[in-house]
Amino acid sequence: MTEDAGNGLPGLHRVQIWLNDPGNWSGSEGMLARLGEHIEYTAVIIALAVLVAVPLGTAIGSTGRGTVAAAAAANALRAVPTLGLLVLLIVVVSPRVSIGAGIPGIIPSGGIPYFLPALLVLLILAVPPILTSTYAGIQAIDPAVRDAARGSGMTALHAAIRIELPCAIPVVMSGIRSATLQVIANLTVAAYAPLVGGLGRFIVDGDQNLSDPRFGYPAMIAAGLGIAALVVATDGALKALQRQISSPGIRIRPSKRPS
Amino acid sequence: MRPGILLTLAAFAATAITACGANGSSAVSENSTPVASATAEDSPLPSTPGAVTIGSANFPESELLAYLYAGAMTARGVQVTVHAGIGERPAYLAALNDHSIGAVPEYTGALLSFLHPATTAKTPNDVYNELRTYAQGRDLAVGRYAAAQDVDTITVTRATAARYHLQSIGDLKDVAPTLSLGAPAPFRTVPYGIPALKNIYGVTFGRFVPLPATGSIARTTLVKGTVDAADIFSTDPAIQRDNLISLTDPQNIFAAENVVPVFRRDVLTQPMADACAAVATHLTTSALAGLVTKVVDGVDPAAAATSWLAEEGIT
Numbered sequence: 001m002t003e004d005a006g007n008g009l010p011g012l013h014r015v016q017i018w019l020n021d022p023g024n025w026s027g028s029e030g031m032l033a034r035l036g037e038h039i040e041y042t043a044v045i046i047a048l049a050v051l052v053a054v055p056l057g058t059a060i061g062s063t064g065r066g067t068v069a070a071a072a073a074a075n076a077l078r079a080v081p082t083l084g085l086l087v088l089l090i091v092v093v094s095p096r097v098s099i100g101a102g103i104p105g106i107i108p109s110g111g112i113p114y115f116l117p118a119l120l121v122l123l124i125l126a127v128p129p130i131l132t133s134t135y136a137g138i139q140a141i142d143p144a145v146r147d148a149a150r151g152s153g154m155t156a157l158h159a160a161i162r163i164e165l166p167c168a169i170p171v172v173m174s175g176i177r178s179a180t181l182q183v184i185a186n187l188t189v190a191a192y193a194p195l196v197g198g199l200g201r202f203i204v205d206g207d208q209n210l211s212d213p214r215f216g217y218p219a220m221i222a223a224g225l226g227i228a229a230l231v232v233a234t235d236g237a238l239k240a241l242q243r244q245i246s247s248p249g250i251r252i253r254p255s256k257r258p259s
Numbered sequence: 260m261r262p263g264i265l266l267t268l269a270a271f272a273a274t275a276i277t278a279c280g281a282n283g284s285s286a287v288s289e290n291s292t293p294v295a296s297a298t299a300e301d302s303p304l305p306s307t308p309g310a311v312t313i314g315s316a317n318f319p320e321s322e323l324l325a326y327l328y329a330g331a332m333t334a335r336g337v338q339v340t341v342h343a344g345i346g347e348r349p350a351y352l353a354a355l356n357d358h359s360i361g362a363v364p365e366y367t368g369a370l371l372s373f374l375h376p377a378t379t380a381k382t383p384n385d386v387y388n389e390l391r392t393y394a395q396g397r398d399l400a401v402g403r404y405a406a407a408q409d410v411d412t413i414t415v416t417r418a419t420a421a422r423y424h425l426q427s428i429g430d431l432k433d434v435a436p437t438l439s440l441g442a443p444a445p446f447r448t449v450p451y452g453i454p455a456l457k458n459i460y461g462v463t464f465g466r467f468v469p470l471p472a473t474g475s476i477a478r479t480t481l482v483k484g485t486v487d488a489a490d491i492f493s494t495d496p497a498i499q500r501d502n503l504i505s506l507t508d509p510q511n512i513f514a515a516e517n518v519v520p521v522f523r524r525d526v527l528t529q530p531m532a533d534a535c536a537a538v539a540t541h542l543t544t545s546a547l548a549g550l551v552t553k554v555v556d557g558v559d560p561a562a563a564a565t566s567w568l569a570e571e572g573i574t
Contacts, residue, residue, distance in 0.1 A: 095479045110485040194441065194470050194480055205444035205469045212448045 009211050018218035019225075029201075035226055037197035040106050041190070042183050042234075045119060049126035049179060054165075054172065057134025061168070062146075062160040070135060074128035082121050083189045089117030090193050111195035118190035125186055126179040133175025137168030166247055173242040177235060184231050188223075199223040199230075309528040310338035313520075314351050314360035317344045319554045320409060320494060320547070324364035326564035327542070327550075328520050331534035334574035343560070348373055355399070361526035367404055368514035370394075370521065381511035383408075387519070400527045402520040402535035405542035407494075410516035411451070412505035413440075414491040416481060420504040427507040431462045431488070439466035441477055441486030452490075455512035464488070478503075493544050496552035518542060534573075541571040 018024055025031045060066045094113040102109035141164055149159035165172070191200030202215075202223035210216045311332065315325035322343040329339040342360055345351040348369070354360045367386045371378050374393040380386040387404050394401050413428050420426070423434045431438070446452035447467055456462045468486050470477050478497035481489040491498065493505060493516075520535045546567070553563045568574040 091475055091479075094476075095483065098483070100484070110480075110483070113483065113485075192471055194468055194476060195485065201469070204471075208443055208472060209445040209448060212445070215444065215448060 009217060014213050014218040015221045018214070018222050024214070024219070024222070031199075031202075031222065031226060034197055034199045034201055034223070035230065037106065038184065038187055038199045038227070038230060041118075041122075041187055041198055042180065045122045045126055045183050045187075046176065046180050048119075049123055049130055049183075050176060052123070053127045053130035053175075054134050057131045057172075058138060058160050058165050060131075061135035061138025062156065062164050064139070067135060067139075070131060074132050077124050077128045080121075080124055082125060082186050083192065085124070086117055086121045086189060086192060089120060090114060093117055094193075107197075108195050114193035114195050115190075118187075118193050118196050122183050122186060122190065126183050129179045129182070130172070130175040133178075134165075134168065134172045137171030137175075138164045140171065141167050167250055169246045170242060170250065173238065173245075177238045177242075180234055180238060181231050184227060184234060188227065199226050304527055304529040304532060306529050308332075308336035308338070308530040309526065310340075311361040311522070311526050311531060312340040312342050312359070313362045313364075314345045314354055315341070315343045315364060316348065316351055317346050319560060320551045321364055323550055323554050323560040323564055324518060324520075324547075326561045327538050327568065328362070328364060328535055330561075330564050330568045331538045331573050332531050334568070335530040335534045337528070337531055337534065341561070355521070355523060356397075358523070362520055362522040362531075365401075365519050365521045366409055366516040367401075367519050368410070368516040370519075372514070378514075381514045383515035383517050386515045387517065390519070394521065395524075398524045400522045400524045402522065402527075402532055403539040404517035404519040405539040405547075407518045407542040407544045407547040408516045409492055409494045409518070409544075409547070411490050411513045412493045412508070413456075413488050414481065414498065414503045414505045415488045416484075417502045417504055419487055420506075425504070425506055427509055428456065428462060428512070429460045429509070430506070431464075432460060435462045436465045438464055438487035439468055439485075440464040440488050440490070441468040441470045441480045442490035443472040444469040446490055451512050451514065459510045459512050494548040494551050496548065496555055499545075499548055499552060518547065537573045538568075541573060 023030070027033065056070075060070050094117060097113035097116060099112040100110055102111050107115050138160075145163065145167060146159060149163040150156070154162065187198050188200035188203050190196050191198055191204040200223070202219040206212075206216050206218075206220035206223075210220075313325050313329050313332075315321040325341050325343055329341045333339050342354075345354055345360070345363075351360070351363050352373070355363055367383070367390050368380075371380065371386055371390040371393065374397065375389070378386075378389060380389045383404065387401070391401055413431075415425060423430070425431060440446075440453075442452065447469070448454070453464075453467065456464075468480065470480060470486075470489070475497075477489045477491050478495070478501060480486045481491070481503065482497075482501050488506075491503070491505070497503060498505060518539075522531065550563050550567055554560050565574075
């Protein structure tokens with residue numbers, strides 16, 4: 001009835017009213033709970049993506065084998081339309097998964113069959129940047145460093161883990177950062193799946209209910225702002241983490257930094 | 260891809276867009292009798308068969324209905340052209356307005372609330388009578404409406420219905436607080452949604468699960484027990500396939516959505532009206548749901564329409 005934009009929609013000031021209403025922040029369907037879910041989902045997805053991509057990328061980078069195949073696969077995966085694949089998986093996979101239980105505080109009971117498609121789709125999004133940055137980072141290491149490691153008696157595995165990966169950390173972390181930001185942003189569409197939370201819930205539901213002052217577009221904009229803030233904060237945190245875990249010898253320092 | 264998957268996808272796509280068809284609401288009240296006659300009694304219609312281009316919205320059920328009316332009218336000598344899949348309501352009503360098409364299948368409640376958003380009519384007759392008035396104001400004429408409705412229903416599995424002895428929505432009153440309801444997100448706030456369930460039937464569900472407005476996902480959540488009840492369109496193929504029970508809505512919280520043909524007034528002739536009336540007489544919600552199931556499963560809408568018209572003795 002009121003779907004025409006600019007026609008019958010309450011004004012932008014509604015967003016401020018929405019944000020100032022404590023009822024929209026608290027409770028299991030409030031902004032804070034959704035933000036928490038968003039962070040939890042992101043953490044789970046990035047952890048899984050790192051577990052897959054870093055060992056694989058290290059192996060590819062230090063042996064030099066499979067670079068072409070990995071690059072091709074990563075690029076192909078990047079081209080997968082997230083929402084399209086998600087809907088496909090919800091329609092095809094969810095009806096075949098029979099897990100009634102949930103994970104308290106993260107996924108309500110009955111939600112796992114719908115969370116799995118979202119997880120898979122976002123892994124497809126998160127793995128390629130980490131994979132490519134890991135092998136690229138390792139391949140970029142000065143061959144003299146690798147030779148020195150091997151020359152001092154390290155095995156290839158040892159050299160990869162103790163020398164090459166630590167040297168590549170800044171590049172690997174840039175991949176992880178880029179993957180994390182993409183996951184935070186794209187988690188929004190995961191709410192297309194029933195029972196999956198996160199800030200996308202406000203956006204997906206609000207889109208169907210635009211003119212409603214509480215569940216409509218004010219909630220969508222508020223959630224959008226929340227996601228933007230989360231992205232900025234997370235990137236800052238990851239930058240700090242990167243500095244912490246990079247060996248002082250390879251740290252990239254801004255040249256004109258006042259100290 | 261396996262054919263099963265393709266079918267599921269087709270069903271998904273189909274039900275996704277069926278949502279556009281009936282954006283308002285009502286219950287399946289098959290027993291409501293269509294009112295006797297149809298259009299513009301004020302002036303007699305031309306008795307020559309005439310010619311008409313019938314359009315349709317861009318979802319399978321609408322296309323099917325266009326072919327049903329087209330087949331019946333052709334049998335009465337009308338020269339019919341079908342222009343299927345025009346788009347959503349604003350698009351095909353604009354086409355009707357600029358003479359690109361002369362008729363289009365519609366749903367009484369959805370069209371009425373498009374023409375007159377403030378309407379409060381709920382029962383099939385009230386909605387139809389009000390629709391006729393507002394259609395006339397736009398130089399449109401509506402034909403006789405069919406018992407068939409594509410309307411929101413509160414639907415449960417047969418097991419749930421048996422366990423709690425459910426027949427009408429009101430029967431949920433005592434058990435709803437322990438059950439969950441899945442429906443498109445707006446159902447939480449629209450007047451015919453959760454507010455009506457509470458105020459009119461005293462039914463408050465323990466949990467509301469927002470679902471995408473696509474029948475396939477609603478079906479999955481319902482069949483798997485993720486939700487105990489779901490808002491599903493009355494012609495959704497899942498209702499017959501999965502043996503689901505749509506609860507009756509005796510208080511009409513969902514406005515009637517009877518299938519009805521809408522014509523430009525200057526195009527409509529008596530043979531056209533008679534042909535559409537013949538379709539209306541035979542078309543029930545379950546007949547329509549059966550036809551939609553066939554179309555979603557890949558039968559050509561024109562072929563499905565032709566064979567049904569022959570079976571019912573209309574052509």
